[in-house]
Every structure is written in structure tokens, then in C-alpha cells.
Amino acid sequence: MFLRPNFRLTRPIPFNLICAVLIFVATSQAANADEIAIWNFNDSDLNVDHGSGTLTSNFNVANVLFAAGTTTNARLGDPAGQALSLQGGTGNANNGRNITFAVSTAGFTNIVVSFATQGTSTGFNSNQFQYSLDGVSFVDFNPPFTPATAFGAVPLVFSLAAIVGLNNNPNAAFRIVFNGATSSTGNNRIDNIVVEGTSAASGTIPEPTSALLLISGLGGFCRIKRRYTKSHKR
Ligand SMILES: [Ca+2]
Ligand SMILES: [Ca+2]
Numbered sequence: 001m002f003l004r005p006n007f008r009l010t011r012p013i014p015f016n017l018i019c020a021v022l023i024f025v026a027t028s029q030a031a032n033a034d035e036i037a038i039w040n041f042n043d044s045d046l047n048v049d050h051g052s053g054t055l056t057s058n059f060n061v062a063n064v065l066f067a068a069g070t071t072t073n074a075r076l077g078d079p080a081g082q083a084l085s086l087q088g089g090t091g092n093a094n095n096g097r098n099i100t101f102a103v104s105t106a107g108f109t110n111i112v113v114s115f116a117t118q119g120t121s122t123g124f125n126s127n128q129f130q131y132s133l134d135g136v137s138f139v140d141f142n143p144p145f146t147p148a149t150a151f152g153a154v155p156l157v158f159s160l161a162a163i164v165g166l167n168n169n170p171n172a173a174f175r176i177v178f179n180g181a182t183s184s185t186g187n188n189r190i191d192n193i194v195v196e197g198t199s200a201a202s203g204t205i206p207e208p209t210s211a212l213l214l215i216s217g218l219g220g221f222c223r224i225k226r227r228y229t230k231s232h233k234r
Pocket of ligand 1: 042
């Protein structure tokens with residue numbers, strides 16, 4: 001398409017089309033998920049790094065370490081920094097133990113949990129992801145996973161949209177149970193744990209009132225423009 005020197009389009013775009021596009025953009029806005037809680041472990045602790053949540057573990061404290069991390073699944077521009085590194089421990093004492101992250105999903109639906117992970121050859125090779133609706137009873141979700149030996153480019157993603165009890169739930173919690181370590185220093189790293197969902201404020205379906213206000217506002221704008229155009233044609 002070419003513009004004349006006075007920047008008038010060679011063919012005017014129908015104003016109705018502009019209005020339709022504006023309304024479409026307004027009503028289909030913000031289909032993206034919002035992060036609720038993120039652990040990037042870059043400060044070598046279990047405290048949440050963005051958002052709100054609490055991460056705990058029943059591992060022997062000596063076997064909860066931190067080592068080089070990854071940008072895989074990193075959010076908000078987080079650098080690779082450090083990752084959580086969990087060891088088998090003396091006598092593989094940590095087999096069957098877990099990390100648990102409690103994250104209120106109040107105001108969110110379509111919950112998704114993801115993280116990057118890797119494991120050594122004698123690390124935990126059978127790890128079970130679980131969720132909880134009350135923070136007390138945990139339910140297996142998907143079969144156990146075996147981490148690759150390097151973080152790689154693709155995180156593990158657990159899409160929990162079908163678990164409606166996790167929607168808008170202040171007691172929601174998630175757990176990884178580690179099993180299969182065969183040496184005390186065998187270890188798994190975890191980095192960039194992200195709990196995200198669709199917020200009520202930015203969902204694919206706007207709240208009826210705000211959508212109506214938006215559309216009526218745009219409609220009013222379009223009517224004003226039509227009146228203006230008509231009056232200037234006289
Ligand atoms: Ca990190
Ligand atoms: Ca932290």
C-alpha cells in the first residue's frame with residue numbers, strides 16, 4: 001500500500017472496519033496466563049522470588065543445596081543464577097521425601113505448574129508430581145517423570161485446568177515426591193518453578209459489565225465520528 005505525500009490513504013479504510021477491529025481487540029484482550037508464584041532460586045533460598053507462596057521440604061537439611069541454574073522456564077527476565085539441588089543423602093534417606101509449594105489460587109482458574117529439571121545418573125529417577133485441594137491430602141497427577149541429565153530447552157509442564165477444585169482455591173498446594181536415588185550425592189536440580197493461571201481480571205472472557213461499558217464506549221466513539229464525518233460533508 002502506498003501513501004500520498006499528504007499521508008492520506010489511496011483508499012480510505014472503512015470506518016466501520018476500524019470500529020469492528022477496535023471492539024475485537026478490546027474483547028479478546030489478555031488471553032495470556034498470569035504468574036501467581038515463581039521460584040528462581042537465584043538467591044539460594046526456598047523463599048518465593050515473585051508473587052506469593054511457601055515452599056517447604058522434608059529432605060535432610062544437609063541435602064538441600066543450590067547449584068548452577070538455567071534460563072529454561074525463566075520469567076520476567078530472570079537470569080539462570082542458581083537452581084535448587086536435592087541429594088539422595090546418606091543411605092538414600094531422601095527417597096520418598098518431597099518439596100511442597102503452597103500457593104493460593106484465589107482469583108485464578110486454569111492452573112498450570114511448570115519447572116526446569118535435570119538429574120544425575122544416581123539421582124532421583126522416579127519423581128511424582130502431586131496437587132492438593134486442601135494443603136493436606138495430595139493426589140498423584142500424571143505418571144512419575146524421569147529428569148533428563150541436562151536442563152535442556154523445554155520445561156516440564158503440568159496443565160491442571162481440568163482440576164476445577166484448584167481454581168480460586170486459597171488452600172491449593174503442589175508437591176514433587178522424589179524416588180530412585182542410588183547414591184548419597186546423586187542429585188536433581190529444579191529451577192524456575194512457575195505457578196500460573198488465568199486471572200479473573202484479564203481472562204479471555206471479560207466481566208459482563210466491563211465488556212458492555214467498553215463496547216458501548218467504543219460504539220459511542222464510532223457514532224461521534226460518523227456524525228463528525230457527516231457534518232463535514234455538508
Ligand atoms: Ca535460577
Ligand atoms: Ca528465593
